[in-house]
Each structure stands twice: as C-alpha cells, then as structure tokens.
Amino acid sequence: MHAVDPTRLDLCREFRDNPIGRHSPDLQKLVKLLRWERIESRYLLVQPRRGDPWFLAHTTGPKAHALEIFRDHGFPDLPSAYWALFKARWEANTDERLVLDGVDDPVIPRPGEGDLTLNASDRPILSYSDVFSTEPGGRVEFKVSAEGDAPYHAEIVRLRCGDGTPEGPAFHETPVESAVTGDYPARAQTIDVGSYIDVGQPDAFELESFTLQAYVWPTTPGKGEQAILANWDEDAKHGFALVIDEEGGAALYLGDGKDNFILGTGVPLLERQWYLLTASFDGATRQAWIGQRPLVQLPHGDTTASGASGVDLSPVRGPGLRIAAWAGDGGRYNGKIDSPVVGNRALSTGARDAVMAHAVPADLSDALVARWDFSQEMSGTRIVDVSGNGHDGATVNLPTRAMKGWNWDGTEYNWARKPEHYGAIHFHDDDLYDCGWATDFAFEVPRDLKSGIYCAKMTRGDHEDYCPFVVRPPLGTATAPLALLLPTASYWAYADRHSEVEWRERENVTGYWAALDPSALYLHEHPELGCSLYDEHADGSGVCYTSRLRPILNMQPKEKLWQFAADTHITDWLEAKGIDYDVITEDDLDAHGYELLRPYKCVMTGTHPEYPSLRMQEAYETFKNEGGRFIYFGGNGFYWRVSYHPDLPGVLEMRRAEDGIRSWLADGGEYYHSFTGELGGMWRRMGRAPQSVAGTGMAAQGFDYSCPYERTEASHDPRAAFIFDGIGDDEKIGDFGVLGGGAAGWEVDRADTALGTPPHALTVATATDFTHAYHWVKEELTHTHSANTGETSPMVRSDMVFYETPKGGAVFSTSSIAWAAALSHNDYDNNVSRISENVIRRFCDPAPI
CATH class of the missing domain: 2.60.120.200 (Jelly Rolls)
Structure with missing residues (x-):
C-alpha cells in the first residue's frame, strides 16, 4: 500500500516537466511517499556556497553526521535539482533505474560513490553582538571569529533591503561613517558547548x-x-x-x-x-x-x-x-x-x-x-x-x-x-547560552543616528558576514508617527534551525524538497552553534531554550526570505514611499511594555510575529484601547507563548504543549515554563487566540504557491473606503509577488468571531485559491479527515480585516507572510503597495478613525 509503483512512468514524466507543481492527485501521492525517507539514509540537495550549483547528497544521520556529496554533476537551479532528487528517491524506493524515453538523465550516483564529508561548507567569518537593540549614545560590541591569518575588513552599514534573490527588490545597504571602519586581525574563537x-x-x-x-x-x-x-x-x-x-x-x-x-x-x-x-x-x-x-x-x-x-x-x-x-x-x-x-x-x-x-x-x-x-x-x-x-x-x-x-x-x-x-x-551535550567570545570592536552609536536596521559587515575576499542590530529612539520618545516592530522573539525562536535535515515530516509539511543552502549546510556540519526552538537536541528531546548570544546564520541579509530578511521588504518599501518610521523590537517590548508603544500613532508588525510574551500581549491590548492604530503585516502571528529569562539577557523559553503545528512535542507534565512558571504552548489554549489581538489567526500553511485576494462586499462599506482608494471593484489584489507569485501565502490567517474577531470587524478581502500543499491547522480539527487542504477546505483562506478600536484607534490585518514580498512589484506601483500606503498614511493621520 505504501510502495512506489514502478510502472507509473507517466507520473515521473509529469514531475520532470513540472517539478514545482501544481501536480495531479496521483503525482501528489507519489511525492508524499518519496518524502517519507529516513533521516539516516536519504537523498537531499546541498549548495556549499552561495551561487554554487546544487548537488545531490546522501545523509548518514542528523547534525554532525557526515553527508556524502556527489559533485560530479551540479544543477544550476532548484527545478532541475528537484528532478534529480525526485529521480534519486524513486530509484532508491524501486531499486530500478528511472529511464524515460530511452534516456537516463541525470544518472543518479549510489551511496558510496561520493565524498563523505563534514567540511563541505565554507564560512571563515562568524560574529554576534552583545545587544541587538540600542539607542543613540549606546554601544554595541561585536565578537568575531575569523579563521586563517589574513585580516578582515569591518564597517557599519544601514540596511534598507536584505533580499539577495534575483526575483526580489535590489539589495540595498548604505555605509555609515564611523571609527569601526578598518581592518582587524583574524583570530579563531572557540565554543564550549554542552550544559x-x-x-x-x-x-x-x-x-x-x-x-x-x-x-x-x-x-x-x-x-x-x-x-x-x-x-x-x-x-x-x-x-x-x-x-x-x-x-x-x-x-x-x-x-x-x-x-x-x-x-x-x-x-x-x-x-x-x-x-x-x-x-x-x-x-x-x-x-x-x-x-x-x-x-x-x-x-x-x-x-x-x-x-x-x-x-x-x-x-x-x-x-x-x-x-x-x-x-x-x-x-x-x-x-x-x-x-x-x-x-x-x-x-x-x-x-x-x-x-x-x-x-x-x-x-x-x-x-x-x-x-x-x-x-x-x-x-x-x-x-x-x-x-x-x-x-x-x-x-x-x-x-x-x-x-x-x-x-x-x-x-x-x-x-x-x-x-x-x-x-x-x-x-544536553549541545546546549548553548553564550559563546563567551572576546570583543573585537565596538560601535559607539552617534546621538544623531537615525532609527533603523544596521549591520556590522565583515568581509575578506569574497567572504562576508553581517551582524544586524537596531537603533531605536530613547524610551518614551519617537522620531516618527510610525513604528515598525521587528518580531525578534520569532527571530530567536528560528535561530540556527536544523530542521531541513532533522525533521522527518518537514517535506510533507512544507510541500518542498530538502535543500540545504550554505548556511543550513554549515549548521549541519557545526552543531556547536546551538539549536532553534524547532529542533531536537542530539538526544531527541525538544529544544525549549534559545539564545541570541551566538552567531545566528539565518538571521542575516541575503539569507532565506524568512523572518529577518523578509522583514526588510517592509523597510525597503517604507523608504521607497518616503514614509518616516522608527524601528523597535519585541525584546524592547517585553522589557518596557506599553511605554515603548505609547509615543506612536501607529505600530506595524513584521511578517511573522509568532512568539509573543504575556507582556507583549498586554502592551498590544493597552495600545489599542488607548487609541493606537495597529497593523498586522504578516501571518501566523501571536501563536506561541514565550517567556524571557528573568536574569540572563537574550534568552527565551517556549514549551510546545497541547496541540498546534509543531516539530516536537513537550512531554506531559512539562508544560510550564521554568523561567516564569507560566503555562507554555499556544495562546489560543490560554483564552487568547490570535484573533483577539488583530482580528485574524492562523488558518493554514503551505509553501509552493501564493494567490491573490478578491474584494468582498464589506470592502464597499464607507468605513473601508480609504483602504481601497484607487483600487478597482473587481481587481485581483496581489496576483504577483516574490514568495510564490502572490500576496496571500506561506502562512495565512482568517477571521473568526468565536475566537476573538470583533463583531464589527470588516473582512474586506479574502484569498482562497490555495493548493493541496496548504493544510488547515490541526488545532481546529476535532477529528482526522482528508478534506483539510487548500483545495478542499473552506477554512483554508486568508482574510484581510479592518476594524475600529476605542478612542479613535483601528486595526488592519493583511493575514499573510507573503504580503510584504509583493510590495516592490512593478517598481512599487501595484495594488498591494497602494493598499498598504493608504492604510499607513490614514493610520498615521491624527484624525480619529
């Protein structure tokens, strides 16, 4: 029943001709079978350096286990590499060569024919900083480990756009004149890992x-x-x-x-x-x-x-x-x-x-x-x-x-x-709090430096490493009516994630094949950098603590468009539109609560604010009740509860308790946080569903295609007229975008009054044309069944929502991670950009809504 049928070569031809999809139902079944390979022995893809070809590789186990890489045949892009991977998995399952129309292409190498290695990646410069968020007059210390004898060059840059893909808006950084600029001697710094x-x-x-x-x-x-x-x-x-x-x-x-x-x-x-x-x-x-x-x-x-x-x-x-x-x-x-x-x-x-x-x-x-x-x-x-x-x-x-x-x-x-x-x-022998590295250089933040995202940039030859940080206004002040609240708790939750190799269900969850980019490959080979909250420790237990005091490879510009790099689509667009803004962080919000938000007329989130603490939730509620305008600019927000350590800086705790989409399960009886004594798990299970924060909450996830929104009847309500100024009645909203070709996608949310969407809220647009790869979230299922995908479930949708709050405030929710990735389309002249600008300019207007 679970075997691959070697006679269905028609399905192999279909995949070869269209490796991304959409796929027929029979091919979907075949692909799902091929994605159940064991972690200890399966083919996957690796890219040792950015810009290199993709290569087939074969696993021997989880992190710190050698990969066998087959370098004789490289693939220039992911579609061609996916076909090779499909072919390799098919042949491994059937024990037959896959020959179509008399052609065996590419010829799949067998285990034992490649190079078994734990040194395929190349990352000679690593860094982290003592703080992530500071204010003018503050100090940021950078700790660098650089291999070899040659010095490296360091400078401070202001980051506008961290998207390094050819499909996205142009990568944009601006050097900042400072005493940091210069060459520094290399020295390797070690990590004492294990608790x-x-x-x-x-x-x-x-x-x-x-x-x-x-x-x-x-x-x-x-x-x-x-x-x-x-x-x-x-x-x-x-x-x-x-x-x-x-x-x-x-x-x-x-x-x-x-x-x-x-x-x-x-x-x-x-x-x-x-x-x-x-x-x-x-x-x-x-x-x-x-x-x-x-x-x-x-x-x-x-x-x-x-x-x-x-x-x-x-x-x-x-x-x-x-x-x-x-x-x-x-x-x-x-x-x-x-x-x-x-x-x-x-x-x-x-x-x-x-x-x-x-x-x-x-x-x-x-x-x-x-x-x-x-x-x-x-x-x-x-x-x-x-x-x-x-x-x-x-x-x-x-x-x-x-x-x-x-x-x-x-x-x-x-x-x-x-x-x-x-x-x-x-x-655990892979626990890590603070690498404890010595400081190599420090940046004294000028008192007139504009709020924003900055990086220490280290280069040597064609190698580079970025260490991001934020400059915020002094507490209690603002330099703009709008604040972009970076979801740093989510950054730390995903920091240095290993799940491309180690989460066996990942391919069937995400809908795409395991492909290790240079950072993911380096992390696989260097487990001493620690784990994310999505990983299991080396002993198979779930990781429930995470720290920022270590090099975090996936939280840099030019990395995968997820979390930090994806959030710079927002700063890029704000700059393009000439909209003044400050940047603040969730770390700041947990430390200072509502006082951080109080000076702002409008606060907007990043693309994926998944991990709020109790103090963040209370600050959002107070801000809305005091007339603040709140824009939820992402998807799957306000989902898991986290706690910050009472004494140690830069540490989060999260227990994956009682339901939810999760990569590991907390043991029964171990649901309460050690830092605070709070019950861990989903906010929904604690009576604070995401819909109670911004009107919508997690509905589904899928990572193959995104789709456009369509306006609803409620969009013609005079209360929402400002949102759709310049938008046609039948215009598809966001049938374009860097993530999946649409504005609604990756992770999407829906309205539900039973879960906290206010009864007067307007669902002004909705997106429903999702693929089979999108699945209705499991916490809402009362029984298992198959009618739970984007093709079969009405619960799989993305709702754009607007509603007013007390004292002239309001909330607007896009309910999609992919929304921000559509802003730059057609040189920022598009309906996603227009709606976003309409809302932000109205929300920054002091006139009551």
Whole structure:
C-alpha cells in the first residue's frame, strides 16, 4: 500500500516537466511517499556556497553526521535539482533505474560513490553582538571569529533591503561613517558547548573516602563516556568521578595523574529509565564499589548491576566538582539528574546491599559534603546546596529545569505547586547560552543616528558576514508617527534551525524538497552553534531554550526570505514611499511594555510575529484601547507563548504543549515554563487566540504557491473606503509577488468571531485559491479527515480585516507572510503597495478613525 509503483512512468514524466507543481492527485501521492525517507539514509540537495550549483547528497544521520556529496554533476537551479532528487528517491524506493524515453538523465550516483564529508561548507567569518537593540549614545560590541591569518575588513552599514534573490527588490545597504571602519586581525574563537553545573571548590572535594549518589535518567547511554558527578580532570587523569562509561553502564573513575582505575558494572543502562547510581571508595582499605539500580526492575532484561574491587592507587586532588561534565574534553552528559549527593565516607556492605535491594539512597546525614536540591530557585542559574556547607553551584549553558523528577507521580502538572516532584535537570551535550567570545570592536552609536536596521559587515575576499542590530529612539520618545516592530522573539525562536535535515515530516509539511543552502549546510556540519526552538537536541528531546548570544546564520541579509530578511521588504518599501518610521523590537517590548508603544500613532508588525510574551500581549491590548492604530503585516502571528529569562539577557523559553503545528512535542507534565512558571504552548489554549489581538489567526500553511485576494462586499462599506482608494471593484489584489507569485501565502490567517474577531470587524478581502500543499491547522480539527487542504477546505483562506478600536484607534490585518514580498512589484506601483500606503498614511493621520 505504501510502495512506489514502478510502472507509473507517466507520473515521473509529469514531475520532470513540472517539478514545482501544481501536480495531479496521483503525482501528489507519489511525492508524499518519496518524502517519507529516513533521516539516516536519504537523498537531499546541498549548495556549499552561495551561487554554487546544487548537488545531490546522501545523509548518514542528523547534525554532525557526515553527508556524502556527489559533485560530479551540479544543477544550476532548484527545478532541475528537484528532478534529480525526485529521480534519486524513486530509484532508491524501486531499486530500478528511472529511464524515460530511452534516456537516463541525470544518472543518479549510489551511496558510496561520493565524498563523505563534514567540511563541505565554507564560512571563515562568524560574529554576534552583545545587544541587538540600542539607542543613540549606546554601544554595541561585536565578537568575531575569523579563521586563517589574513585580516578582515569591518564597517557599519544601514540596511534598507536584505533580499539577495534575483526575483526580489535590489539589495540595498548604505555605509555609515564611523571609527569601526578598518581592518582587524583574524583570530579563531572557540565554543564550549554542552550544559552542566559548575560547583568548583576543589578544597571541599579533596576527599580521602567518599560516596557519590544521584538519580539519573540517561537519554544516550550508548554514546560514550559521560560524567554524572565529577571531580575529575580528563586531560591529566586525576581525581574521581561517577560516570557512564564506554560500555554504557555506571562506572567509578579514580586517578592519581599517573595511573587511572575504572570500575564499571559492565551492564548498559537503558534509555529514559530512572536509576539510582552509587559509587563508593574507602581510602583506608582502598576498596571501591559501584552500583546501578533501576527504580523499576523489568521482568525481562533487568539492568540491576554492581561491582567491587581493590584499588592500587589513591586519587589525588581534583579540579573541583562538576555535575554532568568534567574538566577537559568530552564527558558531557545527555539526560536528567536528580538529587545528587556527595559524602565523605564509604558505604558499609550492609548499606550497599540496601541500596541495591530497595533503590533508596544511603543515609549520609552524618557525612554530608553536599546535597543539591534542583527544585529550589528553579527560574535562575543558582544550584542550591541544602547540606548547610554552602557548596552552591551554577548552571552553565542553560540545562533545562522544571523537569519531572524520579518521584513525579502525576498528581501535579505545575512545578510551582509541587516543586519537589520537579527536582530533575535535563542536560544536553549541545546546549548553548553564550559563546563567551572576546570583543573585537565596538560601535559607539552617534546621538544623531537615525532609527533603523544596521549591520556590522565583515568581509575578506569574497567572504562576508553581517551582524544586524537596531537603533531605536530613547524610551518614551519617537522620531516618527510610525513604528515598525521587528518580531525578534520569532527571530530567536528560528535561530540556527536544523530542521531541513532533522525533521522527518518537514517535506510533507512544507510541500518542498530538502535543500540545504550554505548556511543550513554549515549548521549541519557545526552543531556547536546551538539549536532553534524547532529542533531536537542530539538526544531527541525538544529544544525549549534559545539564545541570541551566538552567531545566528539565518538571521542575516541575503539569507532565506524568512523572518529577518523578509522583514526588510517592509523597510525597503517604507523608504521607497518616503514614509518616516522608527524601528523597535519585541525584546524592547517585553522589557518596557506599553511605554515603548505609547509615543506612536501607529505600530506595524513584521511578517511573522509568532512568539509573543504575556507582556507583549498586554502592551498590544493597552495600545489599542488607548487609541493606537495597529497593523498586522504578516501571518501566523501571536501563536506561541514565550517567556524571557528573568536574569540572563537574550534568552527565551517556549514549551510546545497541547496541540498546534509543531516539530516536537513537550512531554506531559512539562508544560510550564521554568523561567516564569507560566503555562507554555499556544495562546489560543490560554483564552487568547490570535484573533483577539488583530482580528485574524492562523488558518493554514503551505509553501509552493501564493494567490491573490478578491474584494468582498464589506470592502464597499464607507468605513473601508480609504483602504481601497484607487483600487478597482473587481481587481485581483496581489496576483504577483516574490514568495510564490502572490500576496496571500506561506502562512495565512482568517477571521473568526468565536475566537476573538470583533463583531464589527470588516473582512474586506479574502484569498482562497490555495493548493493541496496548504493544510488547515490541526488545532481546529476535532477529528482526522482528508478534506483539510487548500483545495478542499473552506477554512483554508486568508482574510484581510479592518476594524475600529476605542478612542479613535483601528486595526488592519493583511493575514499573510507573503504580503510584504509583493510590495516592490512593478517598481512599487501595484495594488498591494497602494493598499498598504493608504492604510499607513490614514493610520498615521491624527484624525480619529
């Protein structure tokens, strides 16, 4: 039933002649089958450098796994590359050569015939800044890692348009005269990736005898050595540590700097099962013991195990204690740890037997060196030692807190109400908060510098790297009646996304084939840059923290038209139309609330403001109720709830709880944010559907074609006359555009009074001519069925909405990500541009609406 029919060569001809679509129903079925290939072994496309041909490649696994690239045949454009990829997948499924009309073109290479590599990408310059948004008189520090010996050149530019595609408006930047301009010496800066707890204090843990205990829930026990409790220097091989060893079982490491001793159970731990691990060493008798006791002993394949041995050495002073890591290379742990304890004596034989029999920690109350309670101060980075000895620690690289512990029993799902059941921390070997790079140069922002989007631009030869930042007016002031609110929370949510390779469903979700552009390829080969909120960690758990304090490759000009680059279509158009504007950010909005918006007559969003915090939502509501004019200039906005860290700058949290279109699922019982205690997930599930913010909310997504709007009867209401000034009654609105050839597309929203669209709102235009690739959002389905696509469901549409708000305010929503990409068509002389200008100029007019 799920096999490819090798006799249907007619479908192959159809795809060859029209690789983009639209496709017949039978070809749609075939394509969907071909898109179910395994992540560990499938063909995809790669482009090692911008402007290079596309090449077929074959995967061997997720990020950090080598790709086999077939460089003998390059493809000049995506349509020809898609045909090659289709052909490769078809042949892999049928085990036959696909020969049409006697021609085998292109000839598909087989695995083993290409170059297996993790060095295909070329990105010698990387950068990030300490702040993203600043004001005149502020300072922005830039941290750069540049390979090789040759210097690089740096300058500050003002960015008008960051679209680097030939189809879009011309890329436009303007140099800014500043002291930054000049050449800088290259230096490579490293990244210490992986989370752990640093306790340090080597004096306190210089113990002649000791016991180490912790509950653990390992997620990759077979990946190699991983530290649990370690006063261990891996390079010098001295100290002691409780670890998971190369065999995947619990082990005790001892070392004196000359020799080291390993005592392991020899029995691999099972993934995602709770264990009590215990290690003990008696310095007087030189007797060592290790034990692993699953909390649930399985009737088949029990992994209970222990071991004892005499030791010919005594461990010497270690470098200080770490949890989930050791000092030196490697050793980073994947999984949960709960209730770790260090005691200053060994266990008796009876105590060891009791641990193994009952899975209850030994009583070390008379010998406590440290006992850490991870359920305390859950929102911060401090790790509290409750022994009374003051050996507190601090988290490094943001391990995930507020996670179910060994004793969670399902009686409470909110950690704040029963923190003792959430005493686990989940560590990941690819967690990253701040690269911690040194500053290479800084920009002192002139007090007369105009608000806008700027970049530090680094170049060397034909290599370049951009580090964007925003200059906003001082808080409480405005230099224009209009503010463009950049959706920076969404930028950080998507930062350095790996889903082109790792999300198996992605091709069937998006409707296009996996194609790694230079940035996506570099990220695949360099997982040390961290993950996005759309990714899974290396151990398969979802990523719920993201940080901007690292190089973010997909948030630069000339990148894929998504988020940041797409939002510069708006600044480009505003400049072309001579409309004065300030630029502000969602980071600023979460920090300052309504006070940021108060000076403006009109605020407009970017193309995809998907991730608001509670404070943002409250600011929008106050702004509208106080007479502000609000323009929702995108699609799929106001969808997921995020929280900013209370102490650490540049960090967001999001838990993908309870429904919604999502690339991973939060585990039951882990829906509440650790930063704030707020329930995570969709705003709709919390009584604040997107329709309550701007009149429309997420209806569908699809990424093959966009389509035009058509005016409705409500568009002729005198209240909406200003919107359609200069627009014909039967004129198709936006039957053009850079994204999919139309103004309604990619992700689109609809009105619904049951979800919060005001009853007096006017739906003045709607777009409905979507393809099968667009699917009605799953959170609205009460049952699974097939009538849920752009071709079969009336719920798949994009509604343009207008309504008035108190005190002379108003809201206008375009409800489409693709809208802004149509603004520049015909040199900005088109009906999408005309409607946008009509609305903005009226909304900036102080006369009440």
